[in-house]
Amino acid sequence: xxxxxxxxxxxxxxxxxxxxxxxxxxxxxxxxxxxxxxxxxxxxxxxxxxxxxxxxxxxxxxxxxxxxxxxxxxxxxxxxxxxxxxxxxxxxxxxxxxxxxxxxxxxxxxxxxxxxxxxxxxxxxxxxxxxxxxxxxxxxxxxxxxxxxxxxxxxxxxxxxxxxxxxxxxxxxxxxxxxxxxxxxxxxxxxxxxxxxxxxxxxxxxxxxxxxxxxxxxxxxxxxxxxxxxxxxxxxxxxxxxxxxxxxxxxx
Amino acid sequence: xxxxxxxxxxxxxxxxxxxxxxxxxxxxxxxxxxxxxxxxxxxxxxxxxxxxxxxxxxxxxxxxxxxxxxxxxxxxxxxxxxxxxxxxxxxxxxxxxxxxxxxxxxxxxxxxxxxxxxxxxxxxxxxxxxxxxxxxxxxxxxxxxxxxxxxxxxxxxxxxxxxxxxxxxxxxxxxxxxxxxxxxxxxxxxxxxxxxxxxxxxxxxxxxxxxxxxxxxxxxxxxxxxxxxxxxxxxxxxxxxxxxxxxxxxxxxxxxxxxxxxxxxxxxxxxxxxxxxxxxxxxxxxxxxxxxxxxxxxxxxxxxxxxxxxxxxxxxxxxxxxxxxxxxxxxxxxxxxxxxxxxxxxxxxxxxxxxxxxxxxxxxxxxxxxxxxxxxxxxxxxxxxxxxxxxxxxx
Ligand code: SF4
Ligand code: SF4
Numbered sequence: 001x002x003x004x005x006x007x008x009x010x011x012x013x014x015x016x017x018x019x020x021x022x023x024x025x026x027x028x029x030x031x032x033x034x035x036x037x038x039x040x041x042x043x044x045x046x047x048x049x050x051x052x053x054x055x056x057x058x059x060x061x062x063x064x065x066x067x068x069x070x071x072x073x074x075x076x077x078x079x080x081x082x083x084x085x086x087x088x089x090x091x092x093x094x095x096x097x098x099x100x101x102x103x104x105x106x107x108x109x110x111x112x113x114x115x116x117x118x119x120x121x122x123x124x125x126x127x128x129x130x131x132x133x134x135x136x137x138x139x140x141x142x143x144x145x146x147x148x149x150x151x152x153x154x155x156x157x158x159x160x161x162x163x164x165x166x167x168x169x170x171x172x173x174x175x176x177x178x179x180x181x182x183x184x185x186x187x188x189x190x191x192x193x194x195x196x197x198x199x200x201x202x203x204x205x206x207x208x209x210x211x212x213x214x215x216x217x218x219x220x221x222x223x224x225x226x227x228x229x230x231x232x233x234x235x236x237x238x239x240x241x242x243x244x245x246x247x248x249x250x251x252x
Numbered sequence: 253x254x255x256x257x258x259x260x261x262x263x264x265x266x267x268x269x270x271x272x273x274x275x276x277x278x279x280x281x282x283x284x285x286x287x288x289x290x291x292x293x294x295x296x297x298x299x300x301x302x303x304x305x306x307x308x309x310x311x312x313x314x315x316x317x318x319x320x321x322x323x324x325x326x327x328x329x330x331x332x333x334x335x336x337x338x339x340x341x342x343x344x345x346x347x348x349x350x351x352x353x354x355x356x357x358x359x360x361x362x363x364x365x366x367x368x369x370x371x372x373x374x375x376x377x378x379x380x381x382x383x384x385x386x387x388x389x390x391x392x393x394x395x396x397x398x399x400x401x402x403x404x405x406x407x408x409x410x411x412x413x414x415x416x417x418x419x420x421x422x423x424x425x426x427x428x429x430x431x432x433x434x435x436x437x438x439x440x441x442x443x444x445x446x447x448x449x450x451x452x453x454x455x456x457x458x459x460x461x462x463x464x465x466x467x468x469x470x471x472x473x474x475x476x477x478x479x480x481x482x483x484x485x486x487x488x489x490x491x492x493x494x495x496x497x498x499x500x501x502x503x504x505x506x507x508x509x510x511x512x513x514x515x516x517x518x519x520x521x522x523x524x525x526x527x528x529x530x531x532x533x534x535x536x537x538x539x540x541x542x543x544x545x546x547x548x549x550x551x552x553x554x555x556x557x558x559x560x561x562x563x564x565x566x567x568x569x570x571x572x573x574x575x576x577x578x579x580x581x582x583x584x585x586x587x588x589x590x591x592x593x594x595x596x597x598x599x600x601x602x603x604x605x606x607x608x609x610x611x612x613x614x615x616x617x618x619x620x621x622x623x624x625x626x627x628x629x630x631x632x633x634x635x636x637x638x639x640x641x642x643x644x645x646x647x
Contacts, residue, residue, distance in 0.1 A: 039296075040296070041296060042296075067441060070373075070375045070376060070441075071376050071377070071378060071441060072373055072376060072378075073368050073373055073376045073378035073379040073382055074364075074367045074368055074371040074373060074379075075371050075372065075373040075376075091367060091371050092360075092361065092364075093359050093360070093361050093362075093364040093365060093367050093368070094359045094360020094361040094362075094364075095358075095359055095360075095378060096299040096300065096360065097376075097378050097438070099296065099299040100299050100300050100442065100445075101441045101442055103444055105296070105297060105585075107296075108296045109288075109296060109299065109360065111287065111288050111289030111294065111295070112286075112287050112289035112290065113287055114284070114285075114287045115361065116287065116288065116360040116361070117360075197444055199444060200444060201443065201444075205441050205443075206375060206441070208440045208441050208443065208453075209375075209376075209377050209437055209440050209441050210375060212377075212433075212434075212437045212440065212456055213374070213375065213377060213380060213434075213437070216380060216430060219426065219429060219430060220426055220430070223422075223425070223426045223429060224422055224423075224426055227323070227327050227422045227425055227426070228422060230327050230328060231326070231327045231329070231418060231422070234327070234328055234329035235329055238329070
């Protein structure tokens with residue numbers, strides 16, 4: 001049931017129509033100078049990068065167990081059943097922990113806005129919920145960006161890797177990175193060359209903090225009992241001392 | 253002559269405070285008029301800077317003396333530490349209020365700070381920290397309340413407070429343990445971004461133990477300052493025995509740090525000639541040197557040397573937290589972050605504000621125990637110790 005995007009860099013011609021469609025969909029400005037920017041930012045939620053005639057796309061990976069969802073203190077992010085990781089700007093307090101911790105360095109902030117919000121691709125959450133493909137996949141003229149069922153896209157990608165091993169690096173990026181993502185990438189050159197990290201763990205990052213956080217009740221309960229007990233013991237001695245003192249005083 | 257000098261010193265510090273205040277007000281205007289972008293050098297790839305790294309993470313740690321001493325005096329019933337308890341609680345209370353104030357500058361939408369109360373996400377470390385800090389600030393307020401009641405002569409309120417004092421202290425210690433360590437847990441989720449000399453699954457433990465160390469160091473630091481400012485006797489034997497405890501805690505902390513590097517097999521990184529290595533060395537030395545010095549009785553009983561050791565521990569602590577939040581995060585982010593003047597200005601203003609309020613409160617409320625007639629010359633001990641060739645023995 002979960003949807004995904006498959007981006008195959010070998011099919012991409014660098015026309016940047018996806019960038020334009022994305023800007024329109026999200027009511028953001030788009031012009032030549034913005035098109036030339038290769039960085040994700042509050043006004044550019046997806047970017048095509050070019051290196052030596054090869055292309056690579058950057059966007060929110062819409063992780064299966066997203067770090068941003070787990071770290072946000074007010075629960076501003078939510079992983080929709082259909083795949084998109086959506087953001088509720090009315091909850092956000094602007095602590096920017098999501099930006100610090102996203103393993104793909106995706107969320108961007110409106111630094112110069114007095115009432116800023118976080119900006120990131122949300123895999124066209126509304127469109128997908130309505131059963132439509134994302135704006136970028138719809139407009140892509142070559143099929144480099146493809147929208148569909150995650151399982152079907154994985155099968156498709158693995159078939160391409162099997163059939164044309166010489167055209168690809170043997171890696172379906174997003175299959176298992178940080179526990180899997182809803183954006184899958186294929187490329188003919190190693191992903192690190194385009195700024196994707198090669199050293200990401202294959203288990204979801206939220207596990208790292210949860211392992212500690214899950215012990216909070218234990219510390220609270222055991223700690224209180226222990227401290228209460230120590231207090232009782234240390235002050236018991238005092239009671240005994242005063243009682244003994246009183247006894248000694250009375251007979252005399 | 254003496255009076256004249258001290259009057260002049262007061263004027264100098266008042267001048268400093270006035271400058272900080274004016275600078276702080278202007279920086280406040282810049283922050284809220286030109287937004288975070290105009291007031292900080294933060295960016296999408298470096299979203300947390302000085303305000304989180306120093307004002308919040310160090311601020312909370314520097315206030316750790318409050319819960320440490322509350323536990324020592326009220327739970328472990330070690331009465332002789334009582335004279336330094338109230339100042340420590342006051343420092344902690346002011347510290348937390350300032351942390352919250354700093355947070356109001358750093359949050360993009362400060363007026364929504366209450367959202368954490370009603371919009372829960374128990375999987376978030378930040379959520380836990382928010383709740384603990386809020387509850388603990390309330391606890392500190394209540395722990396300090398008797399001082400105000402005493403001044404106002406509210407007997408009934410004082411008697412009432414005695415009933416809740418122990419549960420309050422226990423709650424305070426638990427809340428502190430939780431969030432002091434959780435400040436370290438915040439960084440557990442960035443194994444790929446934090447430089448391996450600092451990223452460790454033991455981060456929460458390091459943050460907790462170093463908070464205990466700096467809690468003691470700050471108490472020594474404060475006692476020294478307030479004894480000078482208010483012309484009081486220094487509780488030297490007491491502070492010296494705190495120095496002893498501090499040594500042990502520092503030894504535990506440093507052993508943990510190096511065992512951790514060893515088990516994660518990154519000791520080799522210490523041979524790499526790069527910024528991270530040097531700053532790591534600074535951080536460790538600032539903890540190691542006072543530890544070694546405090547082993548000597550002559551140092552523990554020399555007020556100036558003891559004070560210097562406390563200062564080093566405080567600096568070492570700050571260096572560690574800044575290494576985690578800034579130095580260690582720079583390489584992976586691909587940017588280099590240097591705070592903007594507004595960030596530094598506001599940080600200094602917060603510190604100035606803290607000092608000023610502490611002074612004012614200590615002057616007008618019974619924070620320090622009423623001075624007893626000075627005991628007959630406690631001096632001979634230190635001077636004899638300093639003369640002795642290799643002093644060994646008990647405090
Ligand atoms: S890539 Fe980052 S922002 Fe996008 S879902 Fe994953 S953790 Fe969240
Ligand atoms: S910046 Fe907003 S969305 Fe991101 S973690 Fe903080 S409150 Fe949540």
